[in-house]
């Protein structure tokens with residue numbers, strides 16, 4: 001006999017998720033039906049019907065040939081891409097409907113890591129990391145310097161990424177791998193809720209690349225921060241990410257767990273389509 005759901009007593013034990021469980025169960029990033037068009041007059045869209053979820057603690061790799069839309073997808077998460085359709089939710093923000101101040105707030109919550117590191121070459125390593133806290137330090141601290149708490153935290157982060165001994169050196173004197181570690185420490189200084197890493201290892205040799213990707217993985221797991229990373233090397237994506245999203249000419253061709261995918265099953269991403277114009 002089916003239970004009469006209308007007469008369940010209120011004292012009946014119910015399985016409710018507590019707030020922490022609920023937060024970790026919901027994706028921090030949720031993109032649905034994303035379309036991006038830089039030139040509305042052109043029929044071909046740069047992104048067309050892309051869906052993406054990012055959960056806390058995971059690394060997701062974006063793969064795709066040059067021009068497939070990887071950077072554009074990342075930009076759309078912080079309101080930097082001309083989205084023509086779809087929804088983009090990041091850390092509770094409805095990204096496509098934010099006012100300017102809210103957009104600034106969102107961007108301060110997203111740590112970014114770039115291929116060329118984007119450090120200030122003449123500044124010390126420590127100062128470069130401290131720039132990650134500019135959004136919370138405000139104008140007064142810019143004049144008066146950062147607080148000792150900020151400095152302590154920046155040093156802790158440099159220790160964590162393995163280059164505390166370089167804190168006083170000029171950023172330009174560091175190797176590429178070390179500079180990328182500074183950039184990651186700077187991103188962490190923001191106390192980010194999400195990290196976007198656009199080809200973070202493209203300028204590094206394979207060994208350094210592996211160590212930087214391992215560092216990003218550790219951050220995702222230990223801090224519960226989702227990391228979206230774009231890569232050009234399939235074995236690296238398979239080795240260092242929980243899930244892989246493959247784009248071809250702006251369309252999502254693959255989306256799956258790394259341990260369910262192989263280099264062969266991902267090769268279609270790099271095949272030229274019929275409408276390839278380049």
Ligand SMILES: Nc1ncnc2c1ncn2[C@@H]1O[C@H](COP(=O)(O)OP(=O)(O)OP(=O)(O)O)[C@@H](O)[C@H]1O
Nearest residue numbers: 038039046064065066067068069070071072073199
């Ligand atoms: N600001 C822009 N104005 C016009 N077109 C753009 C702009 N940015 C990107 N595009 C176009 O959008 C498409 C996707 O570019 P995107 O930079 O997202 O590709 P990608 O996958 O990151 O490539 P790569 O691997 O070379 O970095 C390309 O055809 C590119 O020319």
Ligand SMILES: [Mg+2]
Nearest residue numbers: 070071072198
């Ligand atoms: Mg790119």
